[in-house]
Amino acid sequence: MPELPEVETTLRGIAPHIKGKKIDQTLVRQAKLRWQIPAELAEILHGQTVRECTRRAKYLLIQFDTGVLIVHLGMSGSLRIWRDNAPEPSKHDHVDLVFDDGTVLRYHDPRRFGAILWLAGVAEHHDLLKNLGVEPLSDDFTPEYLLAKLQGKSRAIKLMIMDNAIVVGVGNIYANESLFQAALLPNRPAKSLNLQDCANLVAAIKQILQRAIDTGGSTLRDFVDSEGKSGYFQQEYKVYGRAGSGCLKCGGLIEKSVLGQRGTFYCPNCQK
Secondary structure: OOOHHHHHHHHHHHHHHHOOOEEEEEEEOOOEOOOEOOOOHHHHHOOOEOOEEEEEOOEEEEEEOOEEEEEEOOOOOEEEEEEOOOOOOOOOEEEEEEEOOOEEEEEEOOOOOOEEEEEOOOHHHOOOOOOOOEOOOOOOOOHHHHHHHHOOOOOEHHHHHOOOOOEOOOOHHHHHHHHHHOOOOOOOEHHHOOHHHHHHHHHHHHHHHHHHHHOOOOOOOOOOOOOOOOOOHHHHOOOOOOOOOEOOOOOOEOEEEEEOOEEEEEOOOOOO
């Protein structure tokens, strides 16, 4: 599933091409995604101008004067920009936003677990967004904030940093990599971390996510950016997907376990 760096990569790819432009036509070829696309969406968007493009957690927010289009890529979704040369839509090209200068924003989703929702109001009031935690790359995500959230919690630290009510967008890949960089075992009880541990972990999460964004995210099965290119951060994985391979720090074997039904990779020598 595309995680925060992949969604941020998508945002940075599409925003310059659609911000300030007016929608001429909305073509919905398949309305049955994770939730039904509103039948009146084409009518709502016709003639409206994109005022802003932002991201909240893994949701892309396309802001108009009368509301916001909320887009989630699901497991296999992608957004692609075409400029005057859009090919004929394929079987899995479900939605086109056609702008008055000929630019096309096309939503592609083979598994149809993504979503395109309309909210006539402020995005943060939507049920999917209103209870989200802080953004990991923001100034609000501090060691002190994390320590306060972990107090008295026996859950594994990996599960805590993947909890969107605490901090958003730290998915499985980047949780594994961040815990390795911070030298913390994924199954360590959250309440056992001190302020220095939290400082190391917050710094690692910020660095890992920023590096992943800088390299275009990871190639996750169907993920491509707005120009159809794959990400490259997977070439820098230190532990994720490397069970049985030598640790790049100590040479010991990377091990795998399961936490919260997700594959969990770690070095038992480097992480404590």
